[in-house]
Amino acid sequence: MSFLWNAWYCAGLSHDLGQEPLAVKILEQPLVLYRTDDGTPSCLHDRCAHRFAPLSMGKVCGDNIQCPYHGLQFGSDGICKRNPWGNHHIPINAKVRRFPVIERDMLLWVWMGDPERACAEDVLDLAAHFNLPHHPVVYGSYSLPVYYELVTDNLLDLSHGIYLHAGSLTNGEESSGELQVDVQVEGNVVAALHRRLNEAPSPHFKKSWTRSERIDHHSDMYWHAPCNLVHDVGVTAPGRPAEEGIYLHVVHLLTPVSMSETKYHWIASRNFDIEDESVSKALQGAINHAFTQEDEPMIAAVQERMGTTDLMSLRPVLLVGDAAGMRARRLLDRLRREETVPPAVADSHVQGYSIDHIQQTM
Amino acid sequence: MSFLWNAWYCAGLSHDLGQEPLAVKILEQPLVLYRTDDGTPSCLHDRCAHRFAPLSMGKVCGDNIQCPYHGLQFGSDGICKRNPWGNHHIPINAKVRRFPVIERDMLLWVWMGDPERACAEDVLDLAAHFNLPHHPVVYGSYSLPVYYELVTDNLLDLSHGIYLHAGSLTNGEESSGELQVDVQVEGNVVAALHRRLNEAPSPHFKKSWTRSERIDHHSDMYWHAPCNLVHDVGVTAPGRPAEEGIYLHVVHLLTPVSMSETKYHWIASRNFDIEDESVSKALQGAINHAFTQEDEPMIAAVQERMGTTDLMSLRPVLLVGDAAGMRARRLLDRLRREETVPPAVADSHVQGYSIDHIQQTM
Amino acid sequence: MSFLWNAWYCAGLSHDLGQEPLAVKILEQPLVLYRTDDGTPSCLHDRCAHRFAPLSMGKVCGDNIQCPYHGLQFGSDGICKRNPWGNHHIPINAKVRRFPVIERDMLLWVWMGDPERACAEDVLDLAAHFNLPHHPVVYGSYSLPVYYELVTDNLLDLSHGIYLHAGSLTNGEESSGELQVDVQVEGNVVAALHRRLNEAPSPHFKKSWTRSERIDHHSDMYWHAPCNLVHDVGVTAPGRPAEEGIYLHVVHLLTPVSMSETKYHWIASRNFDIEDESVSKALQGAINHAFTQEDEPMIAAVQERMGTTDLMSLRPVLLVGDAAGMRARRLLDRLRREETVPPAVADSHVQGYSIDHIQQTM
Ligand code: FES
Ligand code: FES
Ligand code: FES
Known part of the structure; x- marks a missing residue:
């Protein structure tokens, strides 16, 4: 770690x-x-x-x-x-x-x-997400008692949705379509593109989507090293492009506080019910609930079970949903290996003076 | 430890x-x-x-x-x-x-x-305690912030009763008869047989015992390695056998949670006032009080004073009441020395696969 | 440390x-x-x-x-x-x-x-402070989550007053006169004599001082190794001796509980408004407020920033106000180096007996 x-x-x-x-x-x-x-x-x-x-x-x-x-x-x-x-x-x-x-x-x-x-150009560019006209924005922040990579794992493997978020963000195991995941790596970005085709809309889209009974659902997560994620999630009529449907742009910004604490900021904008304040409230409440009542306790429990041991040394069983998370871990490992600790961190105090010198000059 | x-x-x-x-x-x-x-x-x-x-x-x-x-x-x-x-x-x-x-x-x-x-036969056999007809049962559980051997020490040396439980479980130092202790070791069991002859009944037997003013009191503790204790405690008329009197069968089951935490389950059955629910309530209340208000704070304070240092390396003064506890410690030390850590604990993960292998198969 | x-x-x-x-x-x-x-x-x-x-x-x-x-x-x-x-x-x-x-x-x-x-004669002699007739006494105690030398530093460098205690104990930066500090070392005592001349009286003297609009303010701190401080603080008319004015005698007694906790007892007597109980109450309240709301949070925050690292190894910038504190640290360092840990601490248990011996004698 x-x-x-x-x-x-x-x-x-x-x-x-x-x-x-x-x-x-x-x-x-x-x-x-x-x-x-x-x-x-x-x-x-x-x-x-x-x-x-x-x-x-x-x-x-x-x-x-x-x-x-x-x-x-x-x-x-x-x-x-x-x-x-x-x-x-x-x-x-x-x-x-x-x-x-x-x-x-x-x-x-x-x-x-x-x-x-x-270099300012390396800052994550979110203009396409939040500078859109008529896209209302909601947000939230949490402090999590966990190592940041466990949150990355959570966000890159959305297969947990039908178990951990059954009844809140998803319809649970029974009424969900088959999950297809496509993983892509480009530069320092790992994408996990999730699709469920021809299923009933999940709880938080149901109220706003009236155009068809069945929908295609997409949830595309783009992890930018070291720990910021851009997330496009939405529904559209079966077989139709995502742009025709309703969707959320979400960013999940993870900031490692320490080896055992992570600050989590998120912001979400949407293209539907844009004048409706009650939809903003409901959306914020649903995300807060899912995160604080479902994800956070689970990630904290996993952290407690793992202690300070590195994931791979515990020899986890790997499932198909781990593909994106494992690629992000491998990429981040490489970046960390490649950098030397910057001199400014090692050398945060002025060198080369002694107590005797101090006491003479006083 | x-x-x-x-x-x-x-x-x-x-x-x-x-x-x-x-x-x-x-x-x-x-x-x-x-x-x-x-x-x-x-x-x-x-x-x-x-x-x-x-x-x-x-x-x-x-x-x-x-x-x-x-x-x-x-x-x-x-x-x-x-x-x-x-x-x-x-x-x-x-x-x-x-x-x-x-x-x-x-x-x-x-x-x-x-x-x-x-081996199922090694499980402590309590049929003789709890499968008796007309023996009502009360019980309780605690979590103690202490190493389990300190609780064993407490239970095997009941000389603490007249000081720590003065006025609750005992009559205190003044009105108690002389304590006789007989210690026996057989196999993995250490017995501490406590007797007080011809004294006034202690508070929790006084109400139920009307047959004589003075009584003989017995309190026989059988420690089964590693940390479960069977306890027969009762009063009878002076000079008469214990079976003629009133008594409790109690089990004290200590389960080490960690080096500094112990779970404590107890169950008590009795041969007196067996229809009287109020006696059950009073008994449960008295044991709860004695344990949570008197024993637990003392054992926790001892733990705090000892820290993580082993008892013997602190060179305790030993008194006559320590005989049973010291024999139990010596026996348990031998059992721990004799066992190798079982392979199933050391080898709790499947061996022999590497990150590279995982990532190829994904 | x-x-x-x-x-x-x-x-x-x-x-x-x-x-x-x-x-x-x-x-x-x-x-x-x-x-x-x-x-x-x-x-x-x-x-x-x-x-x-x-x-x-x-x-x-x-x-x-x-x-x-x-x-x-x-x-x-x-x-x-x-x-x-x-x-x-x-x-x-x-x-x-x-x-x-x-x-x-x-x-x-x-x-x-x-x-x-x-040696009883080495006990700090406070007779001159607290055995005075007609000097009413107030006092207080705190437990601080800090290493004791950080409290010494606080008390020996009263330049913090105009920032940390602005509006409570002092008038703040704007309305205060120039601070003069004279540092003296004699034996195991370091004195930091603070003067501010011809300024407005500070809040807690203002009510009791009616003899002049401007005052001279003195605050003389005498540190006695290892960590007890005697403090004379008062105001008088400009150019007049301190004895003519009103003043407090305060002792600050620091007792190291552990490397990260200090007990702090203080006692204050005064020569003004000696019959007036409300002045005693106000004085006690003002000192309590300044200490618990201003000094303690600051010292605790400094401790948190320093962790368990020794002050000098963090290479602090030294200002003129550090002169007394640095001399006290140097003096205490020497005293600690000169003493060997007393045998009574190292040898707090009786030596030379073994488990076997114990178990034979039982
Ligand atoms: S199935 Fe993923 S942690 Fe159990
Ligand atoms: S007499 Fe047993 S601990 Fe003090
Ligand atoms: S000026 Fe003294 S700590 Fe900042």
Whole structure:
């Protein structure tokens, strides 16, 4: 179990970050996000260089963030801009690590690796999902007590739907059509394209779909390494293209907090009942229910059974539904092997001074 | 601190296991018990061979139990009987460990060691205790945050009664007769036979005993390795045999959950006031009170003081009341030394296949 | 991170110890304090020599304390005085470690190191603080989830006041005068003398000070190794001596419970509004608020950010306000290096007997 450092991770939705500093933890690093005077988001290590107070407990002063303990101020570049004490001289090592941050499509993204390698073009492009006119949006966030790859496994193998979500998201084993899965790998993306043909519409589409009794159902999941997923799910009349039907665009953004905790943000837009607020509410409620009452307890129970042991060393039986998940794991393993831990993580403190030196200079 | 594997452990009372699967943990192994169509109890490792979901969260389907995550079904022998996916082929390694289970005298017993060595005759025989006509039965269960040998120590040294249970189970130090203890070892049984002669009856016998003012009190504890105890306790007129008096038959069944947790089931039958429901209630209440308010806090405090250090390495002062407990510890030490960890525990996964093999066959 | 063993630590206020035994934990050692017949406090290891029950759950019997589990009694010297069992012989190793204890100036002090080296004269002398006529006293106690040196750092660097206590104990950054700090080291005492000249009185002095609009403010902190602090804080008319003004004498007594927990007792006396109970209440409330709502969350957050890493190995930036804290750390480091762990701690059990020996003698 490990992390990929050179990657963009979702730190929250844009509206999570207002005037107040926001504390998040990603890859075990405590981070603070804040907006400078012109609203640009900044991200710093959430640990003052002086006595290690959380900057997130402090306050924003123009373009700087002020430490709540003794008042040092740090800029967006992580360098101390104000020392209120003594001769106001700013010590050379008075700086904290900065993390590149990008705000796009309702989302905040933080680069956890070597800042030199951060490239805005690598941020997941969701314009096609959320910048569509007349596509109302609902969303939610959870904290899960699990390692992030177990959530990826859950999302890439939707065969669990007819068991775990029987009666909520699906009609259960009895009334469902046969599941066809097509798995494709392209670059750092693994796609799992699920089809069920000529079946009754599932509970959350039934009310909105009146054009035919039977439907074709598609659920296409695109995993982007390391752990963000784009999901197209919908129904259409049997034999007709998906575009003619009703559908949801969903993104599932997984952010590893630690080896045993994952933050999960999701956003869903739709092309049906777009004026109907009650459909938005029902959809959000259904997703919340399925996730918090069905998926989360199951993934947490699996985590508890697996402990800190790596999946493959437990020698799981593999079923046909595991194809996409196994390819994503193999791809992520390769990416992690290929990267060296970025110097900025290893070297987060200024080197080469000793207690004696400190005490002489005081 | 360690466990004896080749032994029967109490997994609960018969009525704990109905139509629904029952999750228990014994010797750190998560187990699921369920009843097949004809009511026979089965016991499997509570961890699906596919992605390690707890089978206990699933449902019973005839003689099988169905995994709640992706629907594999396993039989009483632990072998997968149904794969709902793909060509329905059942992978060779789709099996979970099974544990021999026996239901007898109101109780469920699970064999944690090598299944080949499980022998029904080794199950503690309680017919003489609970199959008696007109002996009403009360019972209870607790989860204790302690290593199981500390509970054994408590039960084998009843000298603690006049201090810890003063005013509840005993009359305390002042009004009690002298305690005589006789310790006997036979096979895997250690007996601690406690007598107090010619004293006032203790609180919970006082109301039911009207035949004499003074009584002889006996409390005979038989420890059966590794951690189940049979207990005869009663009063009779001074100098008369115990059979003429009133008495309780109690069993104390300790089941190690982990190195720091013990499940404790007890059952008590009696030969007095047998029609009187209020006596049953009072008895159950008195035992519950003594155990949860007096014994458990003390044993938990002892555990906290000892930490994970073995008793003998702390060099305890030994008193006369320790004789039975020390013999039980010595006997159990020998049994644990003599057994090798059973192959079924060490080898709970199918050996000899690699990631590459998996990925080729998918 | 480590402890100084040869030192007196505050175990509580005198009135905390009545007729009942009192359990405290100091330097990870569980201790029991009790008063003998004539009221003298005793302190023993809170772990019976028999089966390690906490003596603090037992009761005081004259000059002894009786174990709650099987009734052994121990005297103030830690030696067993009564064995109620068998032939009443007292085993040679039936003893627990005793800790020297001194009661003085409302406080209980325990010596954690080699008893031979305990010297009453080394106890912090607070007579000048609390034996003054007409100086009403208020006090409080907290348990902090932090390593004790972080609390020392907090108290020795009062520059945090204008940020962390803005609006409660201070007027904040804007309306405060310039802070002058003078640091002095003498023997095992480090003094941090803080002055702010010609400023508005801070909130908790404002109501009681009517003699001038502007004041000089002093706050003199005297750290006595290892972790007790005497604090003089007050206001006076500009340019006038402190004695003419109003002031508080405060002691801050830090007692390390473990590497990650500290007990904090404080006592404050004052020379103003001495008849006015409402001033006592307000003062106690203000100190409680500042400590529990402002200091404690900050120190706990710092601890969380630092984990178990030593401060200096994290290479903190040092500011002018760190001068006293760094000198205290250096002094304490030297004291800890100079002491060997006292034999009484290393050798807390009787040596040289084996299981075989025990079992032969039983
Ligand atoms: S801890 Fe940030 S200024 Fe002191
Ligand atoms: S985890 Fe049991 S079938 Fe998938
Ligand atoms: S534990 Fe103290 S007398 Fe037994």
